[in-house]
Amino acid sequence: MNKAVAFSSRNFKEIIRDPLSYIFCLGFPLVMLAVMTLVNDGIPEEAGMTIFRIDNLAGGIAVFGLTFIMLFTCLSVAKDRSGAFLVRLYATPMTSGSFILGYVLPTSLLAVLQLITTLAASFVVSLITGIELNTLGLLLTLLSLLPTVIMLIACGLLFGTLFSEKAAPGLCSIVISLASFLGGVWFDADGVGGVLLDICNALPFYHAVKAARMASALDFDGYLPHLLITLAYAVVITAASVIVFKHKMKADLQ
Protein backbone atom coordinates (compact mmCIF):
# COMPACT_ATOMS: atom_id res chain seq x y z
CA MET A 1 0.00 0.00 0.00
CA ASN A 2 2.91 2.35 0.84
CA LYS A 3 4.27 1.74 -2.61
CA ALA A 4 0.95 2.61 -4.23
CA VAL A 5 0.71 5.81 -2.20
CA ALA A 6 4.26 6.85 -3.11
CA PHE A 7 3.63 6.16 -6.78
CA SER A 8 0.22 7.91 -6.66
CA SER A 9 1.76 11.02 -5.25
CA ARG A 10 4.33 11.04 -8.03
CA ASN A 11 1.61 10.66 -10.67
CA PHE A 12 -0.50 13.35 -9.06
CA LYS A 13 2.42 15.77 -9.11
CA GLU A 14 3.31 14.89 -12.70
CA ILE A 15 -0.23 15.73 -13.79
CA ILE A 16 -0.83 18.89 -11.79
CA ARG A 17 2.56 20.30 -12.80
CA ASP A 18 1.65 20.02 -16.46
CA PRO A 19 -0.12 23.23 -17.55
CA LEU A 20 -2.04 21.25 -20.18
CA SER A 21 -3.92 19.49 -17.38
CA TYR A 22 -5.49 22.78 -16.32
CA ILE A 23 -6.34 23.79 -19.85
CA PHE A 24 -8.03 20.50 -20.70
CA CYS A 25 -9.29 19.20 -17.38
CA LEU A 26 -10.61 22.49 -16.00
CA GLY A 27 -10.42 25.22 -18.61
CA PHE A 28 -12.02 23.44 -21.53
CA PRO A 29 -15.17 22.19 -19.74
CA LEU A 30 -15.67 25.64 -18.21
CA VAL A 31 -15.23 27.36 -21.57
CA MET A 32 -17.72 24.98 -23.18
CA LEU A 33 -20.13 25.66 -20.35
CA ALA A 34 -19.87 29.40 -20.97
CA VAL A 35 -20.03 29.13 -24.76
CA MET A 36 -23.04 26.81 -24.76
CA THR A 37 -24.82 29.01 -22.27
CA LEU A 38 -24.34 31.94 -24.66
CA VAL A 39 -25.56 29.78 -27.54
CA ASN A 40 -28.60 28.85 -25.49
CA ASP A 41 -29.22 32.53 -24.89
CA GLY A 42 -29.48 33.06 -28.64
CA ILE A 43 -32.01 30.26 -29.17
CA PRO A 44 -35.54 31.68 -29.31
CA GLU A 45 -37.93 30.15 -26.82
CA GLU A 46 -40.39 29.13 -29.56
CA ALA A 47 -37.74 26.75 -30.95
CA GLY A 48 -38.34 24.58 -27.91
CA MET A 49 -34.70 23.50 -27.87
CA THR A 50 -33.49 23.05 -24.32
CA ILE A 51 -30.39 20.90 -24.77
CA PHE A 52 -28.06 23.79 -23.94
CA ARG A 53 -30.15 25.11 -21.07
CA ILE A 54 -28.15 24.83 -17.86
CA ASP A 55 -30.38 22.13 -16.34
CA ASN A 56 -29.50 19.90 -19.29
CA LEU A 57 -26.03 21.29 -19.89
CA ALA A 58 -24.71 20.74 -16.35
CA GLY A 59 -24.80 16.93 -16.51
CA GLY A 60 -23.60 16.86 -20.12
CA ILE A 61 -20.58 19.07 -19.50
CA ALA A 62 -19.74 17.08 -16.38
CA VAL A 63 -19.47 13.87 -18.45
CA PHE A 64 -17.66 15.72 -21.25
CA GLY A 65 -15.07 16.98 -18.74
CA LEU A 66 -14.51 13.49 -17.37
CA THR A 67 -13.50 12.22 -20.80
CA PHE A 68 -10.44 14.46 -20.51
CA ILE A 69 -9.51 12.70 -17.28
CA MET A 70 -9.49 9.54 -19.40
CA LEU A 71 -7.10 11.27 -21.80
CA PHE A 72 -4.74 12.25 -18.99
CA THR A 73 -4.79 8.80 -17.42
CA CYS A 74 -4.01 7.34 -20.81
CA LEU A 75 -1.18 9.81 -21.43
CA SER A 76 0.41 9.18 -18.01
CA VAL A 77 0.49 5.45 -18.60
CA ALA A 78 1.62 5.64 -22.23
CA LYS A 79 4.34 8.17 -21.43
CA ASP A 80 5.70 6.05 -18.60
CA ARG A 81 5.68 2.97 -20.76
CA SER A 82 7.68 4.69 -23.49
CA GLY A 83 10.48 5.78 -21.16
CA ALA A 84 13.00 4.02 -18.96
CA PHE A 85 11.37 5.20 -15.74
CA LEU A 86 8.92 2.32 -15.60
CA VAL A 87 11.78 -0.12 -16.20
CA ARG A 88 13.45 1.22 -13.11
CA LEU A 89 10.28 0.70 -11.08
CA TYR A 90 9.82 -2.80 -12.51
CA ALA A 91 13.14 -3.67 -10.88
CA THR A 92 11.84 -2.62 -7.45
CA PRO A 93 9.52 -4.77 -5.31
CA MET A 94 6.48 -2.90 -6.72
CA THR A 95 3.58 -5.16 -7.78
CA SER A 96 1.22 -4.63 -10.70
CA GLY A 97 -1.52 -3.82 -8.17
CA SER A 98 0.51 -0.90 -6.79
CA PHE A 99 1.11 0.35 -10.32
CA ILE A 100 -2.59 0.28 -11.14
CA LEU A 101 -3.62 1.96 -7.88
CA GLY A 102 -0.87 4.48 -8.43
CA TYR A 103 -2.45 5.56 -11.70
CA VAL A 104 -6.08 5.29 -10.60
CA LEU A 105 -6.01 7.06 -7.22
CA PRO A 106 -4.63 10.45 -8.32
CA THR A 107 -6.77 10.59 -11.47
CA SER A 108 -9.88 9.73 -9.42
CA LEU A 109 -9.06 12.61 -7.10
CA LEU A 110 -8.63 14.92 -10.09
CA ALA A 111 -11.92 13.72 -11.53
CA VAL A 112 -13.79 14.54 -8.32
CA LEU A 113 -12.13 17.97 -8.13
CA GLN A 114 -13.11 18.58 -11.73
CA LEU A 115 -16.71 17.52 -11.10
CA ILE A 116 -16.94 19.84 -8.10
CA THR A 117 -15.63 22.73 -10.21
CA THR A 118 -17.87 22.20 -13.24
CA LEU A 119 -20.96 21.56 -11.14
CA ALA A 120 -20.24 24.65 -9.01
CA ALA A 121 -19.81 26.67 -12.20
CA SER A 122 -23.10 25.29 -13.48
CA PHE A 123 -24.74 26.42 -10.28
CA VAL A 124 -23.39 29.93 -10.82
CA VAL A 125 -24.73 29.88 -14.39
CA SER A 126 -28.11 28.77 -13.09
CA LEU A 127 -28.17 31.74 -10.73
CA ILE A 128 -27.30 34.12 -13.54
CA THR A 129 -29.76 32.71 -16.06
CA GLY A 130 -32.50 32.30 -13.49
CA ILE A 131 -33.09 28.65 -14.34
CA GLU A 132 -33.19 26.83 -11.09
CA LEU A 133 -30.61 24.19 -10.23
CA ASN A 134 -30.92 22.47 -6.93
CA THR A 135 -27.79 22.00 -4.78
CA LEU A 136 -28.94 18.60 -3.57
CA GLY A 137 -29.49 17.65 -7.20
CA LEU A 138 -25.95 18.70 -8.08
CA LEU A 139 -24.55 16.68 -5.20
CA LEU A 140 -26.48 13.64 -6.40
CA THR A 141 -25.20 14.31 -9.92
CA LEU A 142 -21.66 14.04 -8.60
CA LEU A 143 -22.46 10.75 -6.87
CA SER A 144 -24.26 9.42 -9.95
CA LEU A 145 -21.15 10.06 -12.02
CA LEU A 146 -18.76 8.11 -9.79
CA PRO A 147 -19.20 4.88 -11.82
CA THR A 148 -18.50 6.95 -14.95
CA VAL A 149 -15.33 8.30 -13.32
CA ILE A 150 -14.13 4.75 -12.70
CA MET A 151 -15.15 3.62 -16.17
CA LEU A 152 -13.33 6.44 -17.97
CA ILE A 153 -10.19 6.13 -15.85
CA ALA A 154 -10.18 2.40 -16.57
CA CYS A 155 -10.52 3.24 -20.29
CA GLY A 156 -7.51 5.54 -19.95
CA LEU A 157 -5.50 2.81 -18.25
CA LEU A 158 -6.54 0.33 -20.95
CA PHE A 159 -5.63 2.59 -23.88
CA GLY A 160 -2.42 3.77 -22.25
CA THR A 161 -1.39 0.15 -21.75
CA LEU A 162 -2.31 -1.00 -25.23
CA PHE A 163 -1.20 1.93 -27.36
CA SER A 164 1.97 3.92 -27.77
CA GLU A 165 2.49 7.47 -26.61
CA LYS A 166 1.95 8.57 -30.22
CA ALA A 167 -1.20 6.57 -30.97
CA ALA A 168 -2.94 6.97 -27.61
CA PRO A 169 -3.88 10.68 -27.75
CA GLY A 170 -5.46 10.33 -31.20
CA LEU A 171 -7.46 7.36 -30.09
CA CYS A 172 -8.59 9.15 -26.95
CA SER A 173 -9.77 12.17 -28.92
CA ILE A 174 -11.95 9.87 -31.02
CA VAL A 175 -13.44 8.43 -27.85
CA ILE A 176 -13.91 11.94 -26.43
CA SER A 177 -15.80 13.07 -29.55
CA LEU A 178 -17.88 9.92 -29.71
CA ALA A 179 -18.64 10.02 -26.00
CA SER A 180 -19.90 13.58 -26.02
CA PHE A 181 -21.83 13.10 -29.27
CA LEU A 182 -23.33 9.67 -28.61
CA GLY A 183 -23.81 10.64 -24.99
CA GLY A 184 -26.30 13.23 -26.20
CA VAL A 185 -24.35 16.08 -24.69
CA TRP A 186 -24.68 18.28 -27.79
CA PHE A 187 -28.03 17.14 -29.23
CA ASP A 188 -31.32 15.75 -28.07
CA ALA A 189 -30.88 12.02 -28.68
CA ASP A 190 -34.35 11.19 -27.37
CA GLY A 191 -35.88 13.69 -29.80
CA VAL A 192 -33.95 12.30 -32.77
CA GLY A 193 -34.66 8.68 -31.90
CA GLY A 194 -34.24 5.91 -34.48
CA VAL A 195 -31.00 4.09 -35.11
CA LEU A 196 -28.98 6.88 -33.58
CA LEU A 197 -30.81 6.50 -30.29
CA ASP A 198 -30.27 2.74 -30.45
CA ILE A 199 -26.54 3.30 -30.81
CA CYS A 200 -26.55 5.80 -27.95
CA ASN A 201 -28.47 3.29 -25.85
CA ALA A 202 -25.94 0.57 -26.48
CA LEU A 203 -23.05 2.67 -25.25
CA PRO A 204 -22.49 3.83 -21.67
CA PHE A 205 -22.13 7.57 -22.34
CA TYR A 206 -25.81 8.28 -23.02
CA HIS A 207 -26.73 6.54 -19.78
CA ALA A 208 -24.08 8.45 -17.85
CA VAL A 209 -25.42 11.77 -19.15
CA LYS A 210 -29.01 10.66 -18.52
CA ALA A 211 -28.25 9.61 -14.95
CA ALA A 212 -26.47 12.93 -14.33
CA ARG A 213 -29.32 15.02 -15.78
CA MET A 214 -32.01 13.11 -13.92
CA ALA A 215 -30.11 13.36 -10.65
CA SER A 216 -29.67 17.09 -11.06
CA ALA A 217 -33.40 17.45 -11.72
CA LEU A 218 -34.20 15.15 -8.77
CA ASP A 219 -36.28 13.13 -11.24
CA PHE A 220 -35.77 9.49 -10.31
CA ASP A 221 -38.45 8.00 -12.52
CA GLY A 222 -36.49 5.44 -14.59
CA TYR A 223 -33.17 6.66 -13.18
CA LEU A 224 -31.89 3.38 -11.81
CA PRO A 225 -31.40 1.49 -15.11
CA HIS A 226 -29.20 4.31 -16.42
CA LEU A 227 -27.06 4.23 -13.29
CA LEU A 228 -26.82 0.45 -13.32
CA ILE A 229 -25.75 0.35 -16.96
CA THR A 230 -22.87 2.78 -16.29
CA LEU A 231 -21.97 0.72 -13.24
CA ALA A 232 -21.91 -2.47 -15.29
CA TYR A 233 -19.71 -0.86 -17.92
CA ALA A 234 -17.42 0.42 -15.16
CA VAL A 235 -17.03 -3.06 -13.69
CA VAL A 236 -16.37 -4.71 -17.05
CA ILE A 237 -13.90 -2.10 -18.33
CA THR A 238 -12.08 -1.98 -14.99
CA ALA A 239 -11.69 -5.75 -15.01
CA ALA A 240 -10.47 -5.65 -18.61
CA SER A 241 -7.95 -2.90 -17.91
CA VAL A 242 -6.54 -4.69 -14.87
CA ILE A 243 -6.18 -7.94 -16.78
CA VAL A 244 -4.57 -6.21 -19.76
CA PHE A 245 -2.18 -4.17 -17.58
CA LYS A 246 -1.05 -7.24 -15.64
CA HIS A 247 -0.64 -9.21 -18.83
CA LYS A 248 1.36 -6.44 -20.50
CA MET A 249 3.60 -6.03 -17.47
CA LYS A 250 4.30 -9.74 -17.46
CA ALA A 251 5.06 -9.64 -21.18
CA ASP A 252 7.40 -6.67 -20.70
CA LEU A 253 9.33 -8.73 -18.19
CA GLN A 254 9.74 -11.76 -20.44
Next chain:
Amino acid sequence: MNAIETENLTKRYKTKTAVSGLSLSVHEGELFSLLGVNGAGKTTTIRMLSCLSKPTDGECYICGHNCVTEQSAVKGLVGISPQDTAVAENLSVLENLRLMCGIYGYSPEKANRRIDEMTELFRMSEVANSRAKTLSGGWKRKLSIAMALISEPKVLFLDEPTLGLDVLARRELWNVVEELKSKITIVLTTHYMEEAEALSDRIAIMIDGSLAALGTLSELEAQSGESGLENTFVKIAGEFGKGA
Protein backbone atom coordinates in the same frame (compact mmCIF):
# COMPACT_ATOMS: atom_id res chain seq x y z
CA MET B 1 29.27 -16.53 -1.47
CA ASN B 2 29.55 -14.77 -4.83
CA ALA B 3 27.48 -11.65 -5.41
CA ILE B 4 26.59 -12.80 -8.91
CA GLU B 5 26.66 -16.24 -10.40
CA THR B 6 25.53 -17.16 -13.89
CA GLU B 7 25.49 -20.63 -15.40
CA ASN B 8 25.02 -21.04 -19.12
CA LEU B 9 22.85 -17.91 -19.07
CA THR B 10 21.12 -17.53 -22.43
CA LYS B 11 18.57 -15.16 -23.91
CA ARG B 12 17.12 -15.87 -27.30
CA TYR B 13 14.76 -13.53 -29.08
CA LYS B 14 12.82 -14.67 -32.15
CA THR B 15 15.55 -13.88 -34.62
CA LYS B 16 18.53 -13.21 -32.39
CA THR B 17 20.46 -14.81 -29.57
CA ALA B 18 21.33 -11.80 -27.43
CA VAL B 19 23.20 -13.69 -24.71
CA SER B 20 24.61 -17.13 -25.30
CA GLY B 21 25.82 -19.58 -22.63
CA LEU B 22 27.26 -16.97 -20.30
CA SER B 23 28.91 -18.49 -17.21
CA LEU B 24 30.71 -16.21 -14.81
CA SER B 25 30.85 -15.16 -11.21
CA VAL B 26 31.37 -11.77 -9.62
CA HIS B 27 32.81 -11.62 -6.11
CA GLU B 28 31.33 -9.59 -3.32
CA GLY B 29 32.59 -6.00 -3.27
CA GLU B 30 34.11 -6.31 -6.72
CA LEU B 31 33.81 -3.76 -9.50
CA PHE B 32 33.17 -5.82 -12.57
CA SER B 33 33.13 -4.29 -16.04
CA LEU B 34 31.21 -5.75 -18.94
CA LEU B 35 32.68 -4.62 -22.24
CA GLY B 36 31.49 -5.32 -25.74
CA VAL B 37 30.52 -3.57 -28.94
CA ASN B 38 26.95 -2.38 -29.57
CA GLY B 39 24.57 -5.31 -29.45
CA ALA B 40 27.02 -7.59 -27.64
CA GLY B 41 24.40 -8.41 -25.01
CA LYS B 42 25.51 -6.31 -22.03
CA THR B 43 22.16 -4.70 -21.33
CA THR B 44 20.34 -7.99 -21.86
CA THR B 45 22.62 -9.64 -19.29
CA ILE B 46 21.93 -6.88 -16.78
CA ARG B 47 18.19 -7.12 -17.43
CA MET B 48 18.20 -10.82 -16.65
CA LEU B 49 20.22 -10.26 -13.48
CA SER B 50 17.77 -7.62 -12.24
CA CYS B 51 14.56 -9.59 -12.98
CA LEU B 52 13.64 -7.38 -15.93
CA SER B 53 13.88 -10.25 -18.37
CA LYS B 54 13.63 -14.03 -18.06
CA PRO B 55 16.49 -16.20 -19.29
CA THR B 56 15.60 -18.57 -22.11
CA ASP B 57 18.10 -21.02 -20.72
CA GLY B 58 20.55 -21.32 -17.85
CA GLU B 59 20.45 -19.84 -14.38
CA CYS B 60 21.52 -16.68 -12.63
CA TYR B 61 21.83 -15.90 -8.95
CA ILE B 62 22.24 -12.73 -6.92
CA CYS B 63 23.82 -13.46 -3.51
CA GLY B 64 22.63 -17.03 -3.88
CA HIS B 65 19.04 -16.13 -4.80
CA ASN B 66 17.68 -17.36 -8.10
CA CYS B 67 16.65 -14.46 -10.36
CA VAL B 68 13.63 -16.33 -11.69
CA THR B 69 12.26 -18.22 -8.72
CA GLU B 70 13.20 -15.78 -5.94
CA GLN B 71 12.37 -12.49 -7.61
CA SER B 72 11.31 -10.59 -4.51
CA ALA B 73 14.56 -11.45 -2.70
CA VAL B 74 16.58 -10.46 -5.76
CA LYS B 75 14.67 -7.21 -6.25
CA GLY B 76 15.48 -6.28 -2.67
CA LEU B 77 19.20 -6.82 -3.32
CA VAL B 78 19.80 -5.08 -6.63
CA GLY B 79 19.77 -1.48 -7.77
CA ILE B 80 19.80 -0.57 -11.43
CA SER B 81 20.68 2.60 -13.24
CA PRO B 82 19.30 1.86 -16.72
CA GLN B 83 21.15 2.76 -19.90
CA ASP B 84 18.58 5.51 -20.55
CA THR B 85 18.30 7.96 -17.71
CA ALA B 86 15.22 7.01 -15.72
CA VAL B 87 13.88 9.81 -13.56
CA ALA B 88 10.45 11.35 -13.04
CA GLU B 89 10.79 14.51 -15.11
CA ASN B 90 8.30 16.74 -13.33
CA LEU B 91 9.59 15.91 -9.87
CA SER B 92 12.47 17.66 -8.14
CA VAL B 93 15.65 15.83 -7.23
CA LEU B 94 14.51 15.43 -3.63
CA GLU B 95 11.05 14.28 -4.68
CA ASN B 96 12.55 11.67 -6.97
CA LEU B 97 14.66 10.33 -4.13
CA ARG B 98 11.69 10.43 -1.76
CA LEU B 99 9.62 8.50 -4.29
CA MET B 100 12.14 5.67 -4.29
CA CYS B 101 12.16 5.64 -0.47
CA GLY B 102 8.36 5.39 -0.54
CA ILE B 103 8.49 2.49 -2.97
CA TYR B 104 10.88 0.66 -0.67
CA GLY B 105 8.58 1.41 2.26
CA TYR B 106 11.08 3.45 4.31
CA SER B 107 9.96 5.31 7.43
CA PRO B 108 10.19 9.12 7.14
CA GLU B 109 13.28 9.13 9.38
CA LYS B 110 15.07 6.52 7.33
CA ALA B 111 14.02 8.23 4.11
CA ASN B 112 15.43 11.56 5.30
CA ARG B 113 18.68 9.94 6.36
CA ARG B 114 19.13 8.16 3.04
CA ILE B 115 18.21 11.28 1.05
CA ASP B 116 20.79 13.30 2.99
CA GLU B 117 23.42 10.61 2.38
CA MET B 118 22.69 10.54 -1.35
CA THR B 119 22.68 14.33 -1.74
CA GLU B 120 26.03 14.40 0.01
CA LEU B 121 27.57 11.51 -1.91
CA PHE B 122 26.60 13.05 -5.26
CA ARG B 123 27.07 16.64 -4.04
CA MET B 124 23.58 17.39 -5.26
CA SER B 125 22.46 20.00 -2.71
CA GLU B 126 22.65 22.86 -5.22
CA VAL B 127 20.09 21.17 -7.46
CA ALA B 128 18.06 19.49 -4.71
CA ASN B 129 14.93 21.46 -5.46
CA SER B 130 15.24 21.66 -9.24
CA ARG B 131 12.82 19.72 -11.39
CA ALA B 132 14.52 16.77 -13.06
CA LYS B 133 13.57 17.98 -16.55
CA THR B 134 15.56 21.18 -16.03
CA LEU B 135 18.76 19.33 -15.05
CA SER B 136 21.76 18.93 -17.33
CA GLY B 137 22.62 15.45 -18.59
CA GLY B 138 25.29 15.04 -15.92
CA TRP B 139 23.01 15.89 -13.03
CA LYS B 140 20.24 13.72 -14.41
CA ARG B 141 22.59 10.78 -14.62
CA LYS B 142 23.77 11.34 -11.08
CA LEU B 143 20.17 11.48 -9.90
CA SER B 144 19.39 8.29 -11.82
CA ILE B 145 22.27 6.52 -10.08
CA ALA B 146 21.36 7.98 -6.69
CA MET B 147 17.84 6.57 -7.15
CA ALA B 148 19.36 3.15 -7.72
CA LEU B 149 21.59 3.45 -4.66
CA ILE B 150 19.10 4.82 -2.19
CA SER B 151 17.70 1.39 -1.37
CA GLU B 152 21.16 0.26 -0.17
CA PRO B 153 21.51 -2.46 -2.79
CA LYS B 154 24.12 -5.19 -2.38
CA VAL B 155 24.62 -5.25 -6.14
CA LEU B 156 24.50 -2.13 -8.29
CA PHE B 157 24.18 -2.26 -12.07
CA LEU B 158 25.47 0.80 -13.92
CA ASP B 159 24.61 0.51 -17.60
CA GLU B 160 26.77 3.02 -19.47
CA PRO B 161 26.63 5.53 -16.62
CA THR B 162 28.90 8.08 -18.27
CA LEU B 163 27.40 7.97 -21.76
CA GLY B 164 27.13 11.50 -23.12
CA LEU B 165 28.80 13.18 -20.15
CA ASP B 166 31.57 15.76 -20.48
CA VAL B 167 35.05 15.01 -19.20
CA LEU B 168 34.56 16.73 -15.86
CA ALA B 169 31.17 15.17 -15.18
CA ARG B 170 32.62 11.79 -16.05
CA ARG B 171 35.53 12.25 -13.65
CA GLU B 172 33.14 13.31 -10.91
CA LEU B 173 31.11 10.19 -11.45
CA TRP B 174 34.28 8.09 -11.35
CA ASN B 175 35.02 9.61 -7.94
CA VAL B 176 31.61 8.59 -6.68
CA VAL B 177 32.10 5.07 -8.01
CA GLU B 178 35.53 4.95 -6.32
CA GLU B 179 33.86 5.87 -3.03
CA LEU B 180 31.35 3.05 -3.45
CA LYS B 181 33.93 0.49 -4.47
CA SER B 182 34.40 -2.45 -2.12
CA LYS B 183 31.35 -1.33 -0.11
CA ILE B 184 29.00 -2.87 -2.66
CA THR B 185 29.34 -5.01 -5.74
CA ILE B 186 29.15 -2.99 -8.94
CA VAL B 187 28.64 -4.19 -12.49
CA LEU B 188 29.55 -1.50 -14.98
CA THR B 189 29.11 -1.42 -18.72
CA THR B 190 30.90 1.17 -20.79
CA HIS B 191 32.30 1.89 -24.21
CA TYR B 192 35.12 4.00 -22.71
CA MET B 193 38.16 1.82 -22.27
CA GLU B 194 39.94 4.27 -20.01
CA GLU B 195 36.95 4.17 -17.71
CA ALA B 196 37.03 0.40 -17.39
CA GLU B 197 40.80 0.62 -16.92
CA ALA B 198 40.52 3.18 -14.17
CA LEU B 199 37.73 1.57 -12.20
CA SER B 200 37.54 -2.19 -12.68
CA ASP B 201 38.84 -5.01 -10.57
CA ARG B 202 38.02 -7.49 -13.31
CA ILE B 203 36.82 -7.13 -16.86
CA ALA B 204 34.66 -9.37 -19.03
CA ILE B 205 34.58 -8.95 -22.79
CA MET B 206 31.38 -10.05 -24.49
CA ILE B 207 31.16 -10.66 -28.20
CA ASP B 208 27.91 -11.60 -29.93
CA GLY B 209 26.39 -12.64 -26.63
CA SER B 210 29.25 -14.90 -25.60
CA LEU B 211 32.02 -14.42 -23.10
CA ALA B 212 35.22 -13.89 -25.06
CA ALA B 213 37.63 -13.15 -22.21
CA LEU B 214 37.57 -12.56 -18.48
CA GLY B 215 40.20 -11.42 -16.04
CA THR B 216 42.04 -8.51 -14.49
CA LEU B 217 43.51 -5.97 -16.87
CA SER B 218 46.99 -7.47 -16.57
CA GLU B 219 45.66 -10.99 -17.10
CA LEU B 220 43.88 -9.88 -20.27
CA GLU B 221 47.00 -8.04 -21.45
CA ALA B 222 49.11 -11.14 -20.87
CA GLN B 223 46.56 -13.33 -22.61
CA SER B 224 46.47 -11.13 -25.71
CA GLY B 225 50.07 -10.01 -25.72
CA GLU B 226 48.98 -6.39 -26.04
CA SER B 227 49.29 -3.45 -23.69
CA GLY B 228 46.48 -1.17 -22.65
CA LEU B 229 42.82 -2.18 -22.55
CA GLU B 230 41.94 -0.70 -25.92
CA ASN B 231 44.56 -2.73 -27.78
CA THR B 232 43.68 -5.78 -25.75
CA PHE B 233 39.99 -5.36 -26.55
CA VAL B 234 40.62 -4.93 -30.25
CA LYS B 235 42.89 -7.96 -30.36
CA ILE B 236 40.52 -10.22 -28.44
CA ALA B 237 37.54 -9.06 -30.49
CA GLY B 238 39.45 -9.67 -33.72
CA GLU B 239 40.59 -13.17 -32.76
CA PHE B 240 37.16 -14.16 -31.48
CA GLY B 241 35.64 -13.03 -34.75
CA LYS B 242 37.94 -15.42 -36.65
CA GLY B 243 36.52 -18.24 -34.59
CA ALA B 244 39.68 -18.65 -32.53
